[in-house]
Amino acid sequence: MRGSTTGCTCRSGSGRSAADAGSPTSRRGPQIRSSSPSRSHPSPPSRSLVTAFVLLLGAGWLWRGAAGALLLALLAISVMTAQRQSSLIHDLVIVPGAPSVRVDWPALATRLESERPEAVWANYWLARPIEYVSGDRIVVGEYGGYVAFPDIQSAALAAPHPSWLFMPGSSDIPIFEAACAQRGITYRRVEVTDGLILYADLSQRLEPADVGFQTQSVSQAN
Numbered sequence: 001m002r003g004s005t006t007g008c009t010c011r012s013g014s015g016r017s018a019a020d021a022g023s024p025t026s027r028r029g030p031q032i033r034s035s036s037p038s039r040s041h042p043s044p045p046s047r048s049l050v051t052a053f054v055l056l057l058g059a060g061w062l063w064r065g066a067a068g069a070l071l072l073a074l075l076a077i078s079v080m081t082a083q084r085q086s087s088l089i090h091d092l093v094i095v096p097g098a099p100s101v102r103v104d105w106p107a108l109a110t111r112l113e114s115e116r117p118e119a120v121w122a123n124y125w126l127a128r129p130i131e132y133v134s135g136d137r138i139v140v141g142e143y144g145g146y147v148a149f150p151d152i153q154s155a156a157l158a159a160p161h162p163s164w165l166f167m168p169g170s171s172d173i174p175i176f177e178a179a180c181a182q183r184g185i186t187y188r189r190v191e192v193t194d195g196l197i198l199y200a201d202l203s204q205r206l207e208p209a210d211v212g213f214q215t216q217s218v219s220q221a222n
Contacts, residue, residue: 095125098167101194108193109134112165115190115200119159121208123172124148126165126196143208144172147221154218161202168195172213179211 091102109130112120119139122130127140128148141156142148156162166173168191176199180187186203208215 093125093129093167095123095167095170097172098170101167101196103129103194103196105129105133108196109138111192112138112198115163115192115198117163117200119156119162120165120198121156121162122165123167123170126167130165141208143211143213143215145215147216147218150218150221153221157207157218160205162205163202164199164206165192166197166199168197170197173197175213176211179206183210 091104093101093103112130113134117138119141120127120130121141121143124142124145127142130138131140131149131152136152139152139155139159141153141162147153164176166176179185180199180202183204183206185206186201187199188201190198190200192198
């Protein structure tokens with residue numbers, strides 16, 4: 001400051017000195033308090049100032065406690081939200097080229113078992129959960145990607161009349177039907193659990209390579 005500084009003390013709102021107030025960490029600018037011109041040093045803090053400081057410290061602890069309680073509440077809400085989201089997407093199936101559908105896997109496995117298929121061809125994202133839920137009671141071959149279990153894939157390839165399973169609205173359905181029409185293959189089209197489409201009782205064997213679906217070979221998977 002310019003001019004006389006006699007009897008003038010610069011303090012920040014939090015009780016810091018003028019040097020502290022000018023530091024980068026200070027949030028508030030300095031406040032100027034004028035004292036009596038006859039004094040060259042600031043007077044000792046009064047009892048009320050000490051009391052205010054103690055109350056400020058007490059309020060600080062109170063705020064810390066409130067912030068901690070708020071943080072714990074937010075963490076609890078986050079956990080509950082995550083659990084809710086997990087339950088919502090647990091049965092959501094996302095398959096490329098098809099709308100996302102929520103699938104009741106146990107019901108689907110039971111429905112497929114009732115059809116007694118020799119084997120079922122399905123997209124990878126359908127094949128794996130069906131095998132898991134059914135306890136491998138259904139032979140499910142994978143098409144259009146990697147082969148997780150070569151032995152099961154070989155069993156599906158050996159089935160003389162395998163069925164095919166598709167997501168509703170899948171872009172693979174017209175490709176499959178066109179391949180069947182080209183070869184004169186007949187089938188029974190059934191809508192199973194949650195709108196999934198099953199092509200059963202094919203009149204002859206039809207493999208992924210016949211349809212044009214690029215799939216890892218058993219030898220590559222081994």
